[in-house]
Amino acid sequence: MIFPTTFVTVNKCGKPILKLLLQLASQIHDQTRDFDLIITRLDDLIALATEKFYAFPFKDVPPCWRILFREASMLRVSLGPLQREEILDEIVKTIDMALIMTGPPPSETGQAEVETLFNLLQDINDARSEFEHEERPIKRQKLGEDTFPGTTSFIPPVSRPVPRMAAPTFDQFEKHMQHPKDTNLGPEPLIITDTLNHWPARNERPWNKPSYLMSKTIGGRRLVPVELGRSYVDEGWGQKIIPFRAFIRQYVLRERDSTGLATGYLAQHDLFGQVPSLRQDIAVPDYCYTNPPPPHPSSPLAEKHSKHLQLDEPLLNAWFGPAGTISPLHVDPYHNILAQVVGKKYVRLYAPRESEKLYARGIEDGGVDMENTSALDIGVLARWDGSDAERLEAHEMFPLFKDAQYMDCILNEGECLYIPLGWWHYVRSLSVSFSTSFWWN
Amino acid sequence: MELWASGFNAWGQLDFEEVPGIGHRDLKEFKCILTDKRIEIVRTTLSATLVKTSAGLRTAGCFDDLIEHCISKQDNLSNLAIAGNDIVVCQSCSEQDPGRPASENTPAADPINANESVLKQYKSFDSYLNDHGEKLRQCGGSLQVVANQCTFTLLTSDGQVWTWGDGRYEACLGREISDERPAATPCTVEDLSDVPNGPIRKISSGGYVTAALTNGNDLYVWGGRPGQSKLLEDLTGAPMPLDLEGEDVLDVAVGVNHMLILTTERKLFVVGEGSNGQLGLDEKEVPTWKQVILPLKDSQRIASVHAGYKNSLVIVEEIT
Numbered sequence: 001m002i003f004p005t006t007f008v009t010v011n012k013c014g015k016p017i018l019k020l021l022l023q024l025a026s027q028i029h030d031q032t033r034d035f036d037l038i039i040t041r042l043d044d045l046i047a048l049a050t051e052k053f054y055a056f057p058f059k060d061v062p063p064c065w066r067i068l069f070r071e072a073s074m075l076r077v078s079l080g081p082l083q084r085e086e087i088l089d090e091i092v093k094t095i096d097m098a099l100i101m102t103g104p105p106p107s108e109t110g111q112a113e114v115e116t117l118f119n120l121l122q123d124i125n126d127a128r129s130e131f132e133h134e135e136r137p138i139k140r141q142k143l144g145e146d147t148f149p150g151t152t153s154f155i156p157p158v159s160r161p162v163p164r165m166a167a168p169t170f171d172q173f174e175k176h177m178q179h180p181k182d183t184n185l186g187p188e189p190l191i192i193t194d195t196l197n198h199w200p201a202r203n204e205r206p207w208n209k210p211s212y213l214m215s216k217t218i219g220g221r222r223l224v225p226v227e228l229g230r231s232y233v234d235e236g237w238g239q240k241i242i243p244f245r246a247f248i249r250q251y252v253l254r255e256r257d258s259t260g261l262a263t264g265y266l267a268q269h270d271l272f273g274q275v276p277s278l279r280q281d282i283a284v285p286d287y288c289y290t291n292p293p294p295p296h297p298s299s300p301l302a303e304k305h306s307k308h309l310q311l312d313e314p315l316l317n318a319w320f321g322p323a324g325t326i327s328p329l330h331v332d333p334y335h336n337i338l339a340q341v342v343g344k345k346y347v348r349l350y351a352p353r354e355s356e357k358l359y360a361r362g363i364e365d366g367g368v369d370m371e372n373t374s375a376l377d378i379g380v381l382a383r384w385d386g387s388d389a390e391r392l393e394a395h396e397m398f399p400l401f402k403d404a405q406y407m408d409c410i411l412n413e414g415e416c417l418y419i420p421l422g423w424w425h426y427v428r429s430l431s432v433s434f435s436t437s438f439w440w441n
Numbered sequence: 442m443e444l445w446a447s448g449f450n451a452w453g454q455l456d457f458e459e460v461p462g463i464g465h466r467d468l469k470e471f472k473c474i475l476t477d478k479r480i481e482i483v484r485t486t487l488s489a490t491l492v493k494t495s496a497g498l499r500t501a502g503c504f505d506d507l508i509e510h511c512i513s514k515q516d517n518l519s520n521l522a523i524a525g526n527d528i529v530v531c532q533s534c535s536e537q538d539p540g541r542p543a544s545e546n547t548p549a550a551d552p553i554n555a556n557e558s559v560l561k562q563y564k565s566f567d568s569y570l571n572d573h574g575e576k577l578r579q580c581g582g583s584l585q586v587v588a589n590q591c592t593f594t595l596l597t598s599d600g601q602v603w604t605w606g607d608g609r610y611e612a613c614l615g616r617e618i619s620d621e622r623p624a625a626t627p628c629t630v631e632d633l634s635d636v637p638n639g640p641i642r643k644i645s646s647g648g649y650v651t652a653a654l655t656n657g658n659d660l661y662v663w664g665g666r667p668g669q670s671k672l673l674e675d676l677t678g679a680p681m682p683l684d685l686e687g688e689d690v691l692d693v694a695v696g697v698n699h700m701l702i703l704t705t706e707r708k709l710f711v712v713g714e715g716s717n718g719q720l721g722l723d724e725k726e727v728p729t730w731k732q733v734i735l736p737l738k739d740s741q742r743i744a745s746v747h748a749g750y751k752n753s754l755v756i757v758e759e760i761t
Contacts, residue, residue: 014487014488014505014506015503015504015505015506016452016487016488016489016502016503016504016505017487017488019452019503020451020452020503027464034464037464037466038464040467041451041464044449044451044717044751048487051525051590051697052525052526054590054666054669055524055525055526055590055591056526057607057609062527
């Protein structure tokens with residue numbers, strides 16, 4: 001910004017110029033005025049200073065005109081992204097693309113620099129939207145009610161409910177894992193209630209308000225990877241990287257012109273590494289710092305899982321999408337606490353010892369290891385999706401499935417589900433849903 | 442009479458009436474900004490407009506040192522010109538202290554008697570106020586002295602045009618530079634000394650261009666700065682008669698990078714840069730002469746034109 005000493009010299013340009021420059025600087029600072037007019041005036045001052053460069057032999061140009069040129073140019077630059085939204089779009093897109101494609105910078109300094117840069121861009125965006133709020137309040141009402149739409153029509157029946165426990169202590173939870181009722185089965189899934197109540201994401205930083213999520217992502221400009229298609233094993237499944245705003249509007253709120261679009265799911269994305277300010281809205285549950293038992297011997301993946309290195313910190317992932325997103329039956333490589341922040345999900349779980357009835361896909365053509373993913377489509381087999389013919393065909397193809405024992409639940413807003421290592425799970429969102437998973441070992 | 446204006450208005454120099462809000466917008470087309478029985482544009486600066494009305498001097502915009510001085514003296518100092526490079530030239534009665542009121546002795550626009558006058562040049566307006574100047578060669582009784590960015594042009598009462606200034610811009614002098622006729626010394630523009638339909642009755646200067654108007658309503662123009670696109674297509678360092686579809690020229694005004702012409706048919710033509718609205722057209726640039734039509738009543742016509750810093754002012758009168 002401008003320092004008082006500058007004015008001493010700009011003063012030589014004459015009182016009117018000093019007055020105008022001060023006025024423009026304070027208008028920029030207050031962020032309450034017509035940015036287009038401010039830009040015009042800064043350009044006028046730059047043009048005037050330029051005229052002086054020609055009017056005097058170069059060595060004789062009074063220093064005040066050089067200083068005017070510099071100060072007006074600096075103020076002009078500071079206004080660039082405020083003046084034209086596209087400039088901000090472009091900057092955010094470029095950096096985010098680099099982050100998503102290449103990962104965060106390797107050094108801590110580099111990471112801090114990126115964070116500082118995003119904080120600055122966030123400030124510029126906030127200044128801009130404040131200005132727009134003041135000047136054009138109508139434009140801000142675009143998000144309508146500022147809530148996500150309600151539940152879908154179909155809710156699967158729960159037949160073998162996962163038990164619920166209200167906020168167990170650290171020791172109680174560790175005991176639940178270490179001393180299972182049935183040692184042949186190993187630790188069982190558990191719904192933990194009343195433990196997310198203090199999360200800012202469920203209180204003063206409401207993740208169930210689109211406007212809040214937009215405000216934390218530089219006006220929804222941050223890019224996110226989105227999975228397209230009903231589930232990642234479906235044909236025609238794809239991924240694209242789009243601004244968070246477009247994701248919310250087209251795929252979550254399904255605003256007009258969005259019909260015909262595939263289901264979009266922001267799945268298994270390290271959103272909190274990308275947007276640290278959202279990370280502050282949640283807390284890693286204490287349960288993730290317990291010492292979990294080793295992989296249960298009944299799991300065919302036990303040996304593979306036992307080779308995973310000890311994690312320093314739990315791994316966080318965001319799962320955000322509309323009603324109807326499906327994660328097909330699969331096994332995670334770690335113990336998992338799935339925290340349901342917004343909306344609800346149906347989850348069905350199969351113990352490791354059921355594995356042979358679940359038809360893991362194994363190594364597929366092209367060498368992709370799909371051992372952790374089942375070939376079963378639970379929705380079709382349970383008669384929720386697809387036709388009768390498809391169901392019959394599936395049962396014929398997977399005859400052991402009918403004997404597989406499972407547990408299921410509807411995970412409600414504010415609840416956590418503990419998924420023990422090696423347990424197969426099928427997850428289906430019943431409404432707009434935002435969950436966070438914490439993996440640990 | 443009415444004062445119409447268009448263009449640069451950063452300091453509200455075109456707003457004689459109070460305008461709400463902090464930022465003054467440029468006028469993108471000509472509109473009436475002042476009405477009075479009698480209006481005379483006496484001076485425009487970067488940030489202010491000074492006019493003489495039946496009620497005395499009136500101002501709009503933000504005062505700079507010059508306008509403040511004019512107001513304190515209640516005089517428009519028509520005998521004083523300031524160039525873009527701060528240099529001030531003043532033609533005054535020899536015995537007169539520039540700090541003293543000039544209006545009593547030298548009413549504006551009255552020719553100054555050659556024998557009693559002295560032409561002085563100052564490095565800046567401050568030097569003028571402190572009377573730290575140097576005498577220039579005597580050119581004769583002056584009718585008008587004008588400046589653009591780096592050149593001074595003086596019109597004597599017998600119609601001679603004299604120029605001097607920064608030698609880097611020879612084209613602006615309208616004459617050759619030589620040992621006998623150095624850039625910094627006032628010398629006559631020979632090309633204009635014996636023009637048909639002469640002699641010269643008015644001069645106007647702005648940016649890097651100067652124009653001279655003859656008694657017979659012919660217009661001569663010269664100037665240009667190397668590296669800058671030409672204001673007029675065939676502009677050179679030699680005064681050239683301007684052919685505007687055969688029209689006779691009644692009045693002319695040259696701005697920083699734009700120009701206005703009023704024909705004897707009372708048609709207004711403009712050319713040059715227009716991004717601040719100075720042409721009265723919403724166009725960034727007008728490369729060749731274009732007519733601007735003001736929405737005047739049948740009983741009105743344009744009396745004169747004036748170019749300020751990136752703005753234009755015209756006086757509109759009732760046809761009697």
